[in-house]
Amino acid sequence: SQTIHQWPATLVQPVGSPLSLECTVEGTSNPNLYWYRQAAGRGLQLLFYSVGIGQISSEVPQNLSASRPQDRQFILSSKKLLLSDSGFYLCAWARGDREVIEAFFGQGTRLTVV
Amino acid sequence: RKEVEQDPGPFNVPEGATVAFNCTYSNSASQSFFWYRQDCRKEPKLLMSVYSSGNEDGRFTAQLNRASQYISLLIRDSKLSDSATYLCVVNVVSNYQLIWGAGTKLIIKP
Numbered sequence: 001s002q003t004i005h006q007w008p009a010t011l012v013q014p015v016g017s018p019l020s021l022e023c024t025v026e027g028t029s030n031p032n033l034y035w036y037r038q039a040a041g042r043g044l045q046l047l048f049y050s051v052g053i054g055q056i057s058s059e060v061p062q063n064l065s066a067s068r069p070q071d072r073q074f075i076l077s078s079k080k081l082l083l084s085d086s087g088f089y090l091c092a093w094a095r096g097d098r099e100v101i102e103a104f105f106g107q108g109t110r111l112t113v114v
Numbered sequence: 115r116k117e118v119e120q121d122p123g124p125f126n127v128p129e130g131a132t133v134a135f136n137c138t139y140s141n142s143a144s145q146s147f148f149w150y151r152q153d154c155r156k157e158p159k160l161l162m163s164v165y166s167s168g169n170e171d172g173r174f175t176a177q178l179n180r181a182s183q184y185i186s187l188l189i190r191d192s193k194l195s196d197s198a199t200y201l202c203v204v205n206v207v208s209n210y211q212l213i214w215g216a217g218t219k220l221i222i223k224p
Contacts, residue, residue: 043201049211102163103203
């Protein structure tokens with residue numbers, strides 16, 4: 001069966017510090033991968049998605065970046081965090097070879113920038 | 115107009131009641147539809163896919179009306195454990211994105 005791992009679960013970082021969140025998927029190959037952010041009491045905002053190694057599409061211009069160095073690894077990064085980067089970050093995967101592409105989420109990372 | 119719109123909520127419902135969620139989508143090319151459940155401070159989890167013919171899973175029934183671009187979720191005999199936020203999701207297969215509604219919060223009261 002497929003599983004998705006995302007870490008860390010919680011993170012407190014000072015303004016201006018770097019960020020690296022990692023997500024890995026097991027049990028499938030060539031998944032579509034997504035990074036979302038959810039502000040408190042709000043819906044999901046798509047940040048990045050990837051349909052293959054090295055292929056990254058950005059939905060929202062900001063000081064975040066994403067990379068996919070391996071087929072089942074997706075990394076979200078920032079060089080300098082802003083207070084507005086606080087939120088709940090969710091990684092998700094979906095099958096890349098089927099029309100009905102349900103997404104499955106990691107446990108999320110709750111980031112607080114102080 | 116938002117691409118996917120849901121009832122704003124919250125819905126405060128007594129235990130045992132029937133509750134219905136509505137969702138409309140704007141892109142007529144949408145081909146896949148889902149309902150997710152999100153508990154407080156947790157990740158969303160797939161509740162049901164929504165098929166053209168409608169589908170049922172225990173106390174949960176999902177329906178799709180393509181002509182009206184409308185999706186619904188019905189929960190019968192609601193339980194305290196049904197308290198959560200319910201998210202409507204739409205996919206246009208030609209791209210790789212899932213379009214999410216803002217969610218409707220459900221509070222079941224004893």
